[in-house]
Amino acid sequence: MHPLLPSLIAACLYTSATAYQGLRITQRKVADKRLLALLGGIALLFHGASLFAQMYHSGGLVLDFFYAASLIAFAVIALTLIACLRIPVENLLLLLFPLGALTVVLAHFMPSGTTQLIDEEPGILLHILLSIIAYGMLTIAVFQSLLVLLQDHQLKNKQPSGLIKNFPPLQTMESLLFSFLWTGWVLLSLSLFSGALFINDLFAQHLAHKTILSCFAWVVFAVLLWGRHQLGWRGHKAIRWTLAGFCLLMLAYFGSKLVREFILHI
Known part of the structure; x- marks a missing residue:
């Protein structure tokens, strides 16, 4: 799969989740945690697919500046969604979902600074x-x-x-x-x-x-x-x-x- 499609889908889902959460806050209501988890989880699946298509090569992994930023954003959002199952940290997602949308798009459209492969x-x-x-x-x-x-x-x-x-x-x-x-x-x-x-x-x-x-x-x-x-x-x-x-x-x-x-x- 070409990485453009999953990158755009992930960015749209992150943006939709942010808009929904922001709207609930302006209405002084609590966002549905299950809906946030669903949107975030699906976005992570497409984010991960995009990263895999961009970073993985037969000779090793490419981990340039923007790929690394996108990968860390992926990890941050995944850890936060897991934490949401036990502790009340869903408000962090209002800051993290836009970060995910930004980094997944930049990883696709910004030029790579290196082609060096990382040993596996x-x-x-x-x-x-x-x-x-x-x-x-x-x-x-x-x-x-x-x-x-x-x-x-x-x-x-x-x-x-x-x-x-x-x-x-x-x-x-x-x-x-x-x-x-x-x-x-x-x-x-x-x-x-x-x-x-x-x-x-x-x-x-x-x-x-x-x-x-x-x-x-x-x-x-x-x-x-x-x-x-x-x-x-x-x-x-x-x-x-x-x-x-x-x-x-x-x-x-x-x-x-x-x-x-x-x-x-x-």
Whole structure:
């Protein structure tokens, strides 16, 4: 199947789900979680089909800048939909569905910066999988932190919007944030460990910046989690540390890929 059709179908489904959820919020009503899950699940199927058609080749995998962004968005949405089965995080989908629509379209229409194939050795694929899931979980944490910031601001100003009125209590929102952070940090730890185990030289010329910045991000998240446990960090301080760690992590991965693929062409 040509990847254009599933890409467009996925984008339309993501957009439809966003429009439906936004409409329910403006009406100050709760969106049907089952309908959101249905639209999101079908969109993920087409998103996955598009990614497979674009990325998989007989000699290995192509994981350029826009494919990687689309793949991480796929993972983020999938993790959030799974989380929705147990915890009240469906409001995150209002931010994540547009991200999915944007990345799946860009992955198809934007020019590829590289044609380098990734070795399909199991250890390398495990490292890539752990990295993507870790980035996905920490991306969810960042979006959750932004919602916590918005909720805290509106509650302090006593002007809760329709969106905020559908949120769980602020304490629950912060607890969910740190649950995502703990899970993402553990996965990031496993990702770094698997990289050290299966990649011959993590500090090779094209991996040095990625490795160093990822380690810095790991330290930032570790300090944040220690501060939460030992000092009771919460609110704006926790959000600032979350954003700092996420920026380092995204700079490590997407910054290095952007420079390599579109500037250095390697």
